[in-house]
Amino acid sequence: MSRRASLVAGLLEELRKTNVLSVSMSQAAAVRIGINTTDLHCLNLLSEGPLTASELARRAGITTASVTGVIDRLESVGYVRRERDDADRRKVVVTVDVQRAGADVAPVFAPLIKAWRASLGDYNDEELELITGFLRRTQALFQDEVEQMRSKPTP
Template structure:
């Protein structure tokens, strides 16, 4: 491998680390503005893609199920989430993000950043965007493999 290519790979890897660190700081700032703690914010982000059980959320965050119950109680009291009985298995309770509250209180905290990213991405060609999207998919797959190596 050429020295230039190795240097570019090192720069990309460093960039991933810096981006992860900034994402963590952004989430901490958003949580503080909402009056919740960063772990609460992490759970809200996990619920953006789909409702989940408290057991699933506990596994994803590394918390005990007892701690997760308290966390969900706090978020429910603050009207960020609701508990809903699963239609396909009435024994299961799914935690749903309150979409209305997320749109009015959480989205505005991230809107300026998303706008900046959108403007930056709009400067790339469709071919470059394809490459960027492929790279990010590969980064996600690497994370997934390390987090759940089944």
């Protein structure tokens, strides 16, 4: 195996391990917060900005019936609220209650973020730009693959 092939294989293996640990982290965090992993996933998606229920369902990869239960649960513990869309009053958007979610959710992830920040101090600006670019490309690849998987019928 060439050096490059070995490096690529090693990087792909590290990405696989990172994905496994990311799932484990989400499961552990959800337990600590007192919600399930699907609810945490949806809360994470909503942290990027308000979404309609159907858009949240699409992004989370769950049915609209399931997302209603997610929203109900998150609303009952005060993490989200339903609001009328300013542009189209017929639409309802789901918005994160930043104070409430921040008080319960942020402290669970604070040690990880602190450790990441410390780790990133080992890299110069150019390396950080390279890593950021790689992660953006990886996210785009993931998004494309998720859309491909969802568009194909299951065997």
